[in-house]
Amino acid sequence: MIALSHYLAVSGALFALGLVCIILRRNALLIFMGLEMNLNAANLALVAFSHFGGHAGGQVLTFFVIAIAAAEVAVGLAIIVALFRRRQTVNLDDLAQWRG
Amino acid sequence: MTVYDSLFWFFSLAMLLSAVLVILSPNAVASALYMVLLFLFMAGLFVLLEAFFLAIIQVLVYAGAIMVLFLFVVMLLDAREPRRWWSNNVMGLVGGPLVGGAFLAAVVMVLRKTQWTVAEKGGAFSGNLEQVVAPVFADYLLPLEITALLLLAATIGVIVLGRKDDAS
Numbered sequence: 001m002i003a004l005s006h007y008l009a010v011s012g013a014l015f016a017l018g019l020v021c022i023i024l025r026r027n028a029l030l031i032f033m034g035l036e037m038n039l040n041a042a043n044l045a046l047v048a049f050s051h052f053g054g055h056a057g058g059q060v061l062t063f064f065v066i067a068i069a070a071a072e073v074a075v076g077l078a079i080i081v082a083l084f085r086r087r088q089t090v091n092l093d094d095l096a097q098w099r100g
Numbered sequence: 101m102t103v104y105d106s107l108f109w110f111f112s113l114a115m116l117l118s119a120v121l122v123i124l125s126p127n128a129v130a131s132a133l134y135m136v137l138l139f140l141f142m143a144g145l146f147v148l149l150e151a152f153f154l155a156i157i158q159v160l161v162y163a164g165a166i167m168v169l170f171l172f173v174v175m176l177l178d179a180r181e182p183r184r185w186w187s188n189n190v191m192g193l194v195g196g197p198l199v200g201g202a203f204l205a206a207v208v209m210v211l212r213k214t215q216w217t218v219a220e221k222g223g224a225f226s227g228n229l230e231q232v233v234a235p236v237f238a239d240y241l242l243p244l245e246i247t248a249l250l251l252l253a254a255t256i257g258v259i260v261l262g263r264k265d266d267a268s
Contacts, residue, residue: 002108004218005211007149010112012207016200017119024196026189027181029128029174033135036166037119040142043154051149052218059151059232060240066154066161067247071254073166077173078261084177091181093189 007048015041028080028090032073039069108148115141126181128174132167139163153229 014037021034043062050058084090118137125131139162146155236244 002105004216005214006108006112007145008211009208010116010145012204012211013116014119016204016207017116017123019203020196020200021119021123022196023199024123024189024192026192027128029170029177030122030131033122033131033170036135036162037122037138040139040162044142044145047146047149047151047154051151052216056231056235059154060235062151062154063157063232063236064240064243064247066157068250070161070166071251073169074258075254075261077169078258081173081177082261090177 004048004052007052008045011041011045011048014044026091026093028083028092031092032076032080036069036073039065104148107144111141111144111148115145126184128181129171132170132174135170136163136167139167151232153232 018034018037018041021037022031025031025034043065046058046062046065048058050056050062080090083095087095089095115138118134118141121134122131122138125134139158143155143158143163146152146158
């Protein structure tokens with residue numbers, strides 16, 4: 001019998017994998033994909049709460065998250081393209097000149 | 101094991117496997133395609149949770165629009181990585197799994213300790229279009245309008261960011 005905690009465990013595992021992706025990869029695009037994974041993990045938890053709690057709020061919030069993720073991706077990718085145009089790289093180790 | 105259970109395990113394990121492949125793939129185009137797979141399996145989980153509208157939105161917006169944008173940028177930049185991308189990032193190689201494992205352990209600990217109060221099944225709510233969208237235009241009207249404004253701001257921001265600099 002699949003219960004709420006199963007879905008939350010899957011959501012937590014996906015979030016952890018997103019964190020690993022962000023920390024492990026040095027390519028700005030891959031780090032961005034890790035962020036998308038985190039957003040999706042949060043979405044899954046929200047929809048699971050909405051389903052098992054019998055309330056529409058979680059699904060409405062997920063709807064907003066998806067809309068805002070679209071805007072975020074557009075702006076973030078534009079920043080990465082602008083960065084690439086200036087520095088010819090998207091590897092964050094090559095952009096570490098501001099390190100303290 | 102019922103059909104529902106086996107579908108749940110199939111979708112979640114396949115989704116986590118594609119997440120691992122996104123992380124490990126040396127080629128950014130392959131990563132983006134695994135990401136599309138991940139979104140499709142996530143849509144399957146949404147269907148299991150009776151969130152049919154969100155499952156369609158997930159496929160259309162995430163797998164369709166967002167990942168196509170990603171693929172365009174990946175191919176446009178042609179940012180090749182060394183075949184052994186992990187060789188010069190020892191700190192991330194240790195820290196990434198460490199932080200991820202610690203987070204997962206914390207989640208599992210919380211889940212084992214918490215007793216969730218679950219609503220009676222067969223209630224009035226299911227995730228069909230009317231029941232999800234009606235509150236958007238009633239209780240959540242102000243956030244909806246703000247989101248519209250945000251999308252406009254993002255559009256203008258992207259146009260400004262994407263311009264060629266005349267100064268240089």
